[in-house]
Amino acid sequence: MTGGEGACKLIALGAIWAALLLAPYWMPPLGGYTALGTRVLVLGLAAMSVNFLLGFTGVLSFGHAAYFGLGAYGAGLALKFLAPSTPLSLICGMLVGGIAGAILGALIVRRRGVYFAMVTIAFGQVFYYIAFQWSSVTGGDDGLRGFSRRPLDFGAFSIDILSNAESFYYFVLFCFALAAAAMGFVLRSPFGRTMIAIRENERRARFLGIPVERHIWIAFTLSCFFIGFAGALYALLNNFADPKGLHYSQSGDFVIMAVMGGMRSFWGPLLGAAVFVILQDYLSSITVNWMSFIGLLFVFVVLFFPRGLLGAIRRKVQA
Amino acid sequence: MTQLLLFNVTNGLIIGAFYVLMALGLSLILNLSNVINFAHGGFLVVGGYIAYTITPYLGFWGALLVAPPLTAVLGLAIERALIRPLYGRDPLYSLLLTFGLAFIFEDMTRFIWGAQGLPVTIPAFLAQPLSSEFFFITGYRLFMVGMVIVSVTLLFVLLRYTRLGIRIRAGTLDLETVSALGVNVRMLRSLNFAVGIFLAGLSGVLAAGQLGLEPTMGAGLLMPSFIAIIVGGVGSLTGTLLGGLLIGVASGVTAVYFPSASEAVMYVLMAVVLLIRPRGLLGEEGMLT
Numbered sequence: 239m240t241g242g243e244g245a246c247k248l249i250a251l252g253a254i255w256a257a258l259l260l261a262p263y264w265m266p267p268l269g270g271y272t273a274l275g276t277r278v279l280v281l282g283l284a285a286m287s288v289n290f291l292l293g294f295t296g297v298l299s300f301g302h303a304a305y306f307g308l309g310a311y312g313a314g315l316a317l318k319f320l321a322p323s324t325p326l327s328l329i330c331g332m333l334v335g336g337i338a339g340a341i342l343g344a345l346i347v348r349r350r351g352v353y354f355a356m357v358t359i360a361f362g363q364v365f366y367y368i369a370f371q372w373s374s375v376t377g378g379d380d381g382l383r384g385f386s387r388r389p390l391d392f393g394a395f396s397i398d399i400l401s402n403a404e405s406f407y408y409f410v411l412f413c414f415a416l417a418a419a420a421m422g423f424v425l426r427s428p429f430g431r432t433m434i435a436i437r438e439n440e441r442r443a444r445f446l447g448i449p450v451e452r453h454i455w456i457a458f459t460l461s462c463f464f465i466g467f468a469g470a471l472y473a474l475l476n477n478f479a480d481p482k483g484l485h486y487s488q489s490g491d492f493v494i495m496a497v498m499g500g501m502r503s504f505w506g507p508l509l510g511a512a513v514f515v516i517l518q519d520y521l522s523s524i525t526v527n528w529m530s531f532i533g534l535l536f537v538f539v540v541l542f543f544p545r546g547l548l549g550a551i552r553r554k555v556q557a
Numbered sequence: 558m559t560q561l562l563l564f565n566v567t568n569g570l571i572i573g574a575f576y577v578l579m580a581l582g583l584s585l586i587l588n589l590s591n592v593i594n595f596a597h598g599g600f601l602v603v604g605g606y607i608a609y610t611i612t613p614y615l616g617f618w619g620a621l622l623v624a625p626p627l628t629a630v631l632g633l634a635i636e637r638a639l640i641r642p643l644y645g646r647d648p649l650y651s652l653l654l655t656f657g658l659a660f661i662f663e664d665m666t667r668f669i670w671g672a673q674g675l676p677v678t679i680p681a682f683l684a685q686p687l688s689s690e691f692f693f694i695t696g697y698r699l700f701m702v703g704m705v706i707v708s709v710t711l712l713f714v715l716l717r718y719t720r721l722g723i724r725i726r727a728g729t730l731d732l733e734t735v736s737a738l739g740v741n742v743r744m745l746r747s748l749n750f751a752v753g754i755f756l757a758g759l760s761g762v763l764a765a766g767q768l769g770l771e772p773t774m775g776a777g778l779l780m781p782s783f784i785a786i787i788v789g790g791v792g793s794l795t796g797t798l799l800g801g802l803l804i805g806v807a808s809g810v811t812a813v814y815f816p817s818a819s820e821a822v823m824y825v826l827m828a829v830v831l832l833i834r835p836r837g838l839l840g841e842e843g844m845l846t
Contacts, residue, residue: 298649345828348835352593352648353791357831360783364824371817486780490656497653529664536657537639540650 254505258411262404272403273475274519278512279407279414280471285495285507287464290421292493293501294430295457296437298355299346300489301362305462307484308365309335309469311376314479317385324388324399328413328470335466336459338365343458347451350440359486369481381480382473410471417467422504424460433457465492490536498539500546509547565809571698573805574705575760577798580782580789581712582756584797587786588729589749591648592640595655597782598775599662600754604628604761605770606670609677617680621762628758629751636750644746659776667772677765701763708759709798712752716794725749729792781805784823788830790840799838 257264261275288302312334313327320326342361349357369376376382390397390409399406424430435443436450444450473479482488491514499510517535521528543550579601586594608624615623635658643651683696716722724745728735736742760778768774781804789800804823812819830837 292649298652300652345831348831352587352591352652353787355648355652356593356783356787356791357827360780360787360824360827363780364821367820367824371821487776490653493649494653494657497649527664527668530661530668533657533660533664536653536660540654540657541639541642544646544650 254508258414262407270516272407274515276403276407276410276475278508278515279410280468280475281492281495281515282508282511283414283417283471284465284468285492285499285511286418286421286504287461287468288489288492289496289501289507290425290461290464291457292496293503293506294425294437295433295454296440297350297454297458298493299358299458299461300355300493301358301360301486302461302465302492303486303488304362304365304484305335305339306465306469306472306488306492307369307479307481308338309466310473310479310483311369311382311469312466313470313473314382314385315375317387318382322388324390324474327387327474328467331470331473332463332467335469336463339462339466340455340459343455343462347455347458359489362484362486362489366481366484366486369484376481379481381478383478385473386477387474406475410475413467413471417464421464425504429453429456494536494539496546498535498543498546500548500550500552502545503548503552506546506548513547562810562813565813566806567694567698567809568812569806569809570802571702571805572809573802574702575764575801576778576781576785576805577801578705578708578756578760578763579778580785580797580801581709581794582753582760583782584786584791584794585725585753585756586750588792588794589725589732590640590644590651590746592643592651592655593648594753595652595779596635596658596662597655597753597757598777598779599659600628600632600757600775601761601764601778602666602770602772602775603631603662604758605677605765605774606666606675606761607758608762608765609670609675609770612678617678617766624762625755625758628761629755632754632757633747633751636747640750641743641746663772663775670770670772672772675770677769679766683766697766701767704759704763708756712756713794715752721745721748781823784827787827787837790837792841793837793839796837796839 258279262272265272265275284302284306288299291297291299291302309331311331313331316327316330317323320330346354346357346361370378372378373380387400387406389400397405397409399409425433432443432448432453435446435448436453440450469483472483495510495514496507497510498513499508500506514535518528518532521531525531539546545553579597583594583597586592586597604624604627607627608620611623612620639654639658640651643654679697683700686695714722716726724735724740725748728740728742728745728749732742735745764774764778782801784804785801786797787800788803789796789798804826807822807826808819811822
């Protein structure tokens with residue numbers, strides 16, 4: 239890496255964090271609202287978790303919404319039945335999503351390529367049906383209601399994240415920063431380098447003695463923990479969890495966010511999530527046929543921006 | 558109790574036959590072109606609605622004859638314009654593209670034909686139950702099963718004895734060699750795609766007669782077809798046939814004893830198969846793994 243490139247990266251990183259930190263101030267004048275920013279952060283984290291697997295290990299999971307939704311239900315049920323504590327609910331959601339991912343991952347990682355994608359989709363739907371059918375616990379089709387996030391209590395003082403949208407945004411940003419730092423740490427570790435080696439040439443990695451299945455399983459499990467955490471945040475954001483969050487069409491949304499932003503870059507999925515969320519918000523307010531437009535967006539991205547926005551920008555800069 | 562069991566097993570077989578028809582189309586496209594066609598359910602719905610639209614002019618039999626080829630033509634156009642540029646790229650892209658297409662299909666059918674379910678009239682003699690004791694076996698259900706048997710047989714004959722079929726099977730094993738032998742692989746893929754979509758259109762017409770039409774019905778039928786393919790083994794059409802019937806019957810039998818789990822049992826079956834035999838019942842080792 240040359241000095242110039244390093245400086246460029248530092249400037250970009252500074253710009254990203256400055257934009258995120260100041261979002262409640264620059265978004266409203268541009269026609270946004272703070273809750274929209276929070277949504278972008280949460281869904282961006284989910285898309286980054288999917289990309290942890292897709293972009294850095296090179297395996298396509300099309301069923302990650304299951305673990306996202308499990309995180310949401312985990313957090314909601316913990317708030318409703320266990321204890322009214324926000325941090326506890328986040329931990330519960332993360333554990334539920336991650337453990338489910340670890341168990342199913344053991345079955346899934348034995349397959350590769352198209353088959354892997356199909357198995358992940360099909361297994362993802364299991365939880366959708368459970369949430370849909372088991373209405374005494376999950377609320378069925380109506381979703382899980384009757385819980386809300388609690389103010390953060392630090393003994394000496396407490397922060398009201400329930401009614402104050404801005405403090406909730408900063409709370410989510412704090413959680414996002416923790417998760418992003420953990421993700422970045424894993425990717426820089428020898429384990430993360432091995433993931434990339436598997437992505438680039440699985441056969442060669444196998445010949446080098448790397449236990450490929452076990453590495454993919456660990457990466458799968460980690461990404462499920464991350465997305466379970468994002469799901470828990472999503473439940474806190476809406477004070478609500480519904481089966482749609484577990485459905486494979488939600489998984490598709492996450493994948494297109496990652497691809498649209500740029501799967502080979504760490505921050506790409508966040509950018510993709512921002513574009514997707516804002517577009518969806520806008521389209522559904524102006525037309526009833528927003529679904530067609532989202533579908534066209536999929537087609538458009540695949541045909542014209544397969545490397546994503548960041549990938550396209552990077553190519554321009556290099557050229 | 559016996560009658561209830563019999564009722565549900567028959568029901569399961571009929572639904573299974575239906576999954577088979579849909580899964581075979583998906584499987585054909587997946588095997589040759591490595592494309593997971595998420596829009597398959599969308600093509601099914603379009604086929605059903607086309608049949609609904611032309612029934613007043615041509616009657617049920619005319620619609621049954623005309624709608625599947627029309628759906629196949631639509632499939633061919635979409636394959637040419639959108640899916641062809643993606644062959645040879647990561648399967649991720651065709652998956653995402655067809656996923657977007659599924660959205661567009663669902664929204665457009667709602668836009669053109671309305672969101673309410675539409676009934677489809679079937680000939681009166683088919684709607685009658687055959688006997689009062691086995692009230693659940695209507696002529697239409699028998700007809701459906703008959704149609705599935707005929708089309709599956711025709712498909713297997715096509716694949717085994719015609720030049721096109723032999724090329725498709727050879728291409729599934731090694732497309733590069735087939736191409737080197739002078740076969741127009743682009744044409745082969747297009748025709749294969751059209752055959753798959755034809756089956757989806759046919760399923761759509763048959764389903765419309767039994768279940769009526771709704772813009773969202775495609776998505777609900779897609780997942781069982783995926784499971785049928787996984788259980789049967791990717792790469793094997795006979796496996797897909799077996800898988801479809803198996804999950805149909807399994808969910809029919811479960812519906813007797815534990816109705817709310819009749820959907821979940823398919824997934825349990827899939828998990829068991831993946832645990833014991835990861836390649837699927839008849840899947841070949843090394844095939845698309």
